[in-house]
Amino acid sequence: MTDFAIGLNGICKRFGAVQANRDVSMNIAKGSIHGIIGENGAGKSTLMSILYGYYQADSGSITVDGREVRIRNSQEAIRLGIGMVHQHFMLVDNFTVLENIVLGAEGGLLLKQGLAKAREHLQALNRDYSLEVDPDAIVGELGVGLQQRVEILKALYRGADVLILDEPTAVLTPQEADHLFCILRALREQGKTVILITHKLREVMDITDAVSVMRAGTVVGNVRTADVDKEKLADLMVGRKVTLKVDKAEREPGAAVLDVRQLCLTDARGVKLLDDLNFQVRAGEIVGIAGVSGNGQSELLEVLAGMLEPTSGEIRYQGADLLQEKSSQPRAALYRKKGIAHVPEDRSREGLVKSFPMFENAILGYHDDKSVSKGGLYSRQALLARTRDFIRQFDIRPDNAQLRVGLLSGGNQQKVVLAREIHANPELLLIGQPTRGVDIGAIEFIHKRLVELRDAGKAILLVSVELEEILALSDRILVMAGGQISGEVAARDADTISLGLLMGGHKH
Amino acid sequence: MEQLFSLLDSTIRVATPLVLAALAGMFSERSGVVDIGLEGKMLVAAFAAAAAAFVTHSPWLGLLAGIMASVSLAMVHAFVSVTYNGNQLISGMAINTIASGITPVLGLAWFQQGGNTPQLDDDSRFHDISLPFADALSNVPVIGHLYSKLLSGHSILVYLTILIIPVVSWVVYRSRFGLRLRAVGENPHAADTAGVSVARVRYIALFWGGVLCGVAGTFLSVYQTGSFIKEMTAGKGFLALAALIFGKWRPLPAVLGCLLFAFADASQIRLEGVDLPIVGQIPSQAIQVIPYVLTVLLLAGFVGRAVAPKAIGVPFVKSR
Numbered sequence: 001m002t003d004f005a006i007g008l009n010g011i012c013k014r015f016g017a018v019q020a021n022r023d024v025s026m027n028i029a030k031g032s033i034h035g036i037i038g039e040n041g042a043g044k045s046t047l048m049s050i051l052y053g054y055y056q057a058d059s060g061s062i063t064v065d066g067r068e069v070r071i072r073n074s075q076e077a078i079r080l081g082i083g084m085v086h087q088h089f090m091l092v093d094n095f096t097v098l099e100n101i102v103l104g105a106e107g108g109l110l111l112k113q114g115l116a117k118a119r120e121h122l123q124a125l126n127r128d129y130s131l132e133v134d135p136d137a138i139v140g141e142l143g144v145g146l147q148q149r150v151e152i153l154k155a156l157y158r159g160a161d162v163l164i165l166d167e168p169t170a171v172l173t174p175q176e177a178d179h180l181f182c183i184l185r186a187l188r189e190q191g192k193t194v195i196l197i198t199h200k201l202r203e204v205m206d207i208t209d210a211v212s213v214m215r216a217g218t219v220v221g222n223v224r225t226a227d228v229d230k231e232k233l234a235d236l237m238v239g240r241k242v243t244l245k246v247d248k249a250e251r252e253p254g255a256a257v258l259d260v261r262q263l264c265l266t267d268a269r270g271v272k273l274l275d276d277l278n279f280q281v282r283a284g285e286i287v288g289i290a291g292v293s294g295n296g297q298s299e300l301l302e303v304l305a306g307m308l309e310p311t312s313g314e315i316r317y318q319g320a321d322l323l324q325e326k327s328s329q330p331r332a333a334l335y336r337k338k339g340i341a342h343v344p345e346d347r348s349r350e351g352l353v354k355s356f357p358m359f360e361n362a363i364l365g366y367h368d369d370k371s372v373s374k375g376g377l378y379s380r381q382a383l384l385a386r387t388r389d390f391i392r393q394f395d396i397r398p399d400n401a402q403l404r405v406g407l408l409s410g411g412n413q414q415k416v417v418l419a420r421e422i423h424a425n426p427e428l429l430l431i432g433q434p435t436r437g438v439d440i441g442a443i444e445f446i447h448k449r450l451v452e453l454r455d456a457g458k459a460i461l462l463v464s465v466e467l468e469e470i471l472a473l474s475d476r477i478l479v480m481a482g483g484q485i486s487g488e489v490a491a492r493d494a495d496t497i498s499l500g501l502l503m504g505g506h507k508h
Numbered sequence: 509m510e511q512l513f514s515l516l517d518s519t520i521r522v523a524t525p526l527v528l529a530a531l532a533g534m535f536s537e538r539s540g541v542v543d544i545g546l547e548g549k550m551l552v553a554a555f556a557a558a559a560a561a562f563v564t565h566s567p568w569l570g571l572l573a574g575i576m577a578s579v580s581l582a583m584v585h586a587f588v589s590v591t592y593n594g595n596q597l598i599s600g601m602a603i604n605t606i607a608s609g610i611t612p613v614l615g616l617a618w619f620q621q622g623g624n625t626p627q628l629d630d631d632s633r634f635h636d637i638s639l640p641f642a643d644a645l646s647n648v649p650v651i652g653h654l655y656s657k658l659l660s661g662h663s664i665l666v667y668l669t670i671l672i673i674p675v676v677s678w679v680v681y682r683s684r685f686g687l688r689l690r691a692v693g694e695n696p697h698a699a700d701t702a703g704v705s706v707a708r709v710r711y712i713a714l715f716w717g718g719v720l721c722g723v724a725g726t727f728l729s730v731y732q733t734g735s736f737i738k739e740m741t742a743g744k745g746f747l748a749l750a751a752l753i754f755g756k757w758r759p760l761p762a763v764l765g766c767l768l769f770a771f772a773d774a775s776q777i778r779l780e781g782v783d784l785p786i787v788g789q790i791p792s793q794a795i796q797v798i799p800y801v802l803t804v805l806l807l808a809g810f811v812g813r814a815v816a817p818k819a820i821g822v823p824f825v826k827s828r
Contacts, residue, residue: 054826075703090698092691093818103691104702106684114684154702 004066005030005162005193006051006082011060013046020046022217024060028162028210033184033194035204035225038214039237039439044197047214048164052084053077064162083155087166089147093140097150098122100139101157118157125156129186144292145176152183162193169203173292174467174500181207199237201230213237238440246447246472249455253475254283256316257428257459258304263313265299265483273299274310275483281428286450286460288474288491290467290499296483297463298345301432304461305342306331307350317428336365341421343414345432345463351417354406358396359387361405362420390419395445411442418446422453429453432463447473467496479503513657515774520662521732523770524669525550525724529748530755530762531676532720536582538680538757539713540693540819544600545585546721547745548607553578553725555611558625558736559618561632561729570632570730571665575722581607582718583711590710593823604745612738625729625736634663634731663731665723672720677759689713693817696824706824721745750803757817765806772799 006028013021021043028034038044049055051062053071061068064080071077074084091100098115101122107114122135131149139150148168155163165184169177184194184207196208204211205225213221213236221236258281265274274296281287291297302308304315306322309331315322317338327334336342344350352361363372363383372382387401394415396408405413414434421429434450435443450473454460464470470477474491479502487502529546536543556577561570581603588594612623619625642660645652680686688709691699696706724744729736747769755762776795783789 074701078703084701086701090695090701092695092698094694095691099687100698103687103699104704106687109684111682111684111687 003030004028005064006195007063007066008047008051009061009063011047011050011057011062013043013050013055013057019217021050021057024214024217024219026212026219026222028193028195030065030193031188031191032209033188033196033207035196035198035208035211036214037198037201037204037211037233037237039199042214042237043217044214045166048084048166048195048197051077052082052164078158078160081159081161083158083160083163085148085151085155085163085165085168087168087170089144089151091139091147091150093138095139096136097133097139097142097153098135100150101135101154105158121157122153125153128190129156129183131183144171144294145173145179148172148180149183160192162195163187164195164197166197167199168196169198169200170465171293173503174496175504177203201233204233205230234440246451248451248473251284251455251475253285254457256280256282257318258461259314259316260304261314261316263300263303263315264311265296265303265308266311272483274303277313277485279478279485279488281459281461283427283459284454284457285475286454286462286473288470288477289461289463289480290470290477291465291480291503293465295480295503297480298432299483300480301342301345301430301461301463304335304430305340305344306333306335333365333368336424339425339427341424341426341429343417343421343429343431343434345436347414347417348406352405352413355404357402358391358405358408358416359383359401361416362387362390362401364420366420366424386423390416390423394419394449409439410437411439411446414438414446415442418449422449426458428459428461430461430463433466434462434464435466435469443469467499470499471496511778513653515771515778516658517661518774518777519767519771520658520666521770522773523766524666525727525744526748526751526766526770527669527673527763528720528724528727529745530752530766531672531759532717532724533749533752534676534680534757534759534762535689535713535717535720536585536710537752537820538689538693538817539710540696540817540822540824541585541589541710541714542596542600542821543585543714543717544597544746544749545581545603545607546717546748547741547743548600548604549578549581549718549721550725550728550745551604551607551611551739551741552581553722554729554740555615555625555725555736557722557726558628558729559615561628562619562625565629565632567632567634567730571723571726574726574730575719578722578725579715579718582714582721586711586714589823590707590714593825596821596823608739611736615736615738623738628730628734632730633734634665634727636661636663663727665727665731668723673759673763680759685709685712690817692824693819696819700824700826710824747799747803750807753816754803754806756815768806769799769802772802 004027009025011021011024024047036044046055050057051071053073053076056072062071063069069080071080092103098118102114102118107117119135125131126133131153133146133149133153139147152163168180172180187194196203198204208225210224212219213233215237260277260279263274263277264272266272277300289297289300299308303310310323317340322335325334348354353364363369372378372386384401390396391399391401396412396415405416408416434446438446450460462470462473471491471494477489477491477494477499478485479487479499481503489498529550533543533546553574557570557574560573561567585599585603588599589596615621615623615625639660642656646656680689688699688704691704692706692709700706728740733740748766751765751769752762754765776798779790779795780792781789
């Protein structure tokens with residue numbers, strides 16, 4: 001019989017009306033890499049939060065090394081040898097690596113001997129796992145990949161035998177992710193147990209020994225990775241057949257709708273966020289912008305949507321430079337009227353007012369539209385009718401136009417935004433992270449709508465950190481790194497490796 | 509020379525309560541809690557210390573009462589802003605309002621002197637003390653002068669403050685508590701996941717801030733004036749806060765800021781009624797405004813961008 005590092009037996013957890021975990025059981029073998037895969041909202045994070053002591057399970061039990069334990073807070077989890085690498089790093093930016101690592105485990109009232117001891121220990125860990133982290137570097141000045149390794153070191157320094165990583169590759173380039181996987185394999189060789197939470201099938205196939213698939217709060221499969229393939233896992237995750245590919249015919253694009261020339265944006269500190277961007281988006285074409293998040297994509301979208309003023313350059317839309325337009329209204333409103341629709345990256349902050357009902361959200365940004373108002377007052381009937389149309393066309397659930405938008409799932413919120421923007425019949429659609437936090441079923445739907453829009457001859461600029469999404473949808477792909485366009489690839493010639501190199505800033 | 513010595517001498521006197529208050533503010537703000545209540549805590553401490561010293565005839569019991577009064581207000585601030593995640597500015601403002609209201613009310617009820625406390629007799633006050641050999645060395649040029657004129661002849665509270673400065677600096681940068689304090693003010697979530705109790709660190713920080721404000725208030729009433737006078741802090745708490753920002757929330761530069769403000773204040777007293785070449789006599793109102801103008805100028809441009817602790821003013825709520 002194999003030794004189990006962690007055993008979860010019949011874990012249940014309920015938050016109000018939501019059953020986040022329902023009778024979840026799994027055994028995680030010592031010295032293995034165990035994947036937990038599932039869609040957003042499947043209960044993966046809740047489960048791991050229970051294991052790490054943030055929440056208490058309503059019922060069920062946890063065993064560590066075969067002994068039943070109670071984990072009431074994260075200190076107890078640490079004491080049991082469980083370490084967690086959070087999706088959002090838990091680091092103090094203006095501390096050195098060393099200070100971050102000893103924080104909370106200083107070993108005495110004074111820092112001096114604690115730091116000296118930690119330095120020695122750190123060098124040993126650095127050697128063992130080839131982490132290459134400088135203990136005296138300021139954490140805020142390190143790249144994300146290195147920051148993540150600091151998090152790993154933090155857990156190892158506290159004597160973690162079981163390491164939980166929550167969506168660790170979300171912020172990494174493919175190359176950085178590969179390096180991370182090397183580190184994880186090294187950890188496994190040293191007898192550590194790794195739990196990898198992810199929604200990316202490729203990662204599970206690449207690195208795990210066993211995988212638990214979660215759906216709607218329950219475990220729908222505990223399998224050995226060697227016994228399954230991607231399609232099988234995807235079916236388990238969603239509970240029905242899904243096509244990971246988007247059907248899309250080759251199409252000759254029309255005239256340029258958007259023509260960006262020498263676009264630059266410099267922030268208050270003089271950092272170049274956008275550095276001399278030149279590109280076009282033509283009618284009937286989806287141009288995808290790939291890149292690790294934080295390389296200027298968000299700023300580009302905001303500049304094009306009129307939310308940010310560029311430092312210099314031209315934004316030619318249907319032949320005329322938008323920046324030369326004089327208008328008393330805010331730029332974002334002006335651009336909208338001209339037919340530039342925008343589905344922002346952060347829909348809950350910029351795309352919706354969560355405490356408003358669905359029908360009010362359905363006209364945000366288009367509230368001047370004469371067809372929904374009468375004599376300066378909104379016609380509730382017209383608003384509701386329009387919203388019901390949206391609900392029908394986009395299959396928004398639940399189908400209640402008066403429901404507060406904040407109560408909808410991520411996928412349905414996104415459908416509300418998308419429906420609103422498409423309804424305006426734009427010539428150019430700017431869309432950021434269309435499927436972030438959206439379940440697979442809705443992803444398929446949203447992708448289909450985007451392709452329909454393209455086939456109707458509209459221009460679409462798509463920003464996404466999901467390479468698979470970029471590859472599936474785009475006709476042309478631009479890669480951004482450090483505020484510049486580091487390369488352009490036709491979609492049919494692109495693969496993750498070549499894009500990954502460009503994302504890391506290697507120019508063609 | 510005499511002129512200069514006496515100017516520096518009063519700089520030290522004026523700076524002492526500012527330094528104490530600025531270091532108090534540093535503890536709480538470094539832990540992520542905005543502390544505009546320095547003023548109120550000092551005021552309450554000044555009143556409690558003077559009242560207790562008057563009744564007990566002991567300046568030390570006065571000091572104890574001052575510290576206790578200030579700490580209890582600090583704990584109210586902690587309770588509101590740490591335990592109940594209340595707005596820290598409003599809580600601080602409330603402390604100031606309470607302090608400026610309750611001190612004259614109690615003063616009037618207890619002593620019937622228009623809200624002030626009676627003048628303390630000599631036994632109930634802190635006095636200037638001569639350091640050993642001050643007289644003997646007073647004739648040695650330079651060093652002797654510095655020692656006997658500048659260093660000697662201050663209250664025990666001044667020497668206490670001079671000792672406190674390096675201790676605080678050491679605590680912040682070299683001790684376990686200091687590391688946790690800075691972490692909690694910068695990224696409380698990181699500290700929390702590393703097993704540090706954010707609330708505990710903030711309570712401790714506010715407690716020590718209260719202690720230091722208590723000493724500062726006592727200095728004003730039981731040493732400087734010998735009685736409590738209504739609104740006697742007169743904006744010193746805010747001046748200390750300005751010095752703290754000027755010092756970018758670091759102990760030694762903040763002390764430097766306090767000395768600068770104190771120097772401006774001390775020169776102002778000396779400039780009053782003096783005929784200067786060319787300009788003649790400067791109206792006293794114009795002179796009195798110097799420290800404040802200096803504050804605005806320094807904060808506006810001179811120090812560059814002051815980067816506050818990142819989590820300052822934000823109540824810590826465990827997210828997940």
